[in-house]
Amino acid sequence: xxxxxxxxxxxxxxxxxxxxxxxxxxxxxxxxxxxxxxxxx
Numbered sequence: 001x002x003x004x005x006x007x008x009x010x011x012x013x014x015x016x017x018x019x020x021x022x023x024x025x026x027x028x029x030x031x032x033x034x035x036x037x038x039x040x041x
Contacts, residue, residue, distance in 0.1 A: 005031055
């Protein structure tokens with residue numbers, strides 16, 4: 001398994017705020033970073 005992430009807030013594709021601690025109440029969460037297309041990773 002990966003490292004535990006600190007609590008954070010982020011916007012979803014619709015502009016809604018997501019809070020990690022709230023999502024974890026629903027079950028496991030996978031955080032995936034996708035570097036912008038056509039840029040160096």
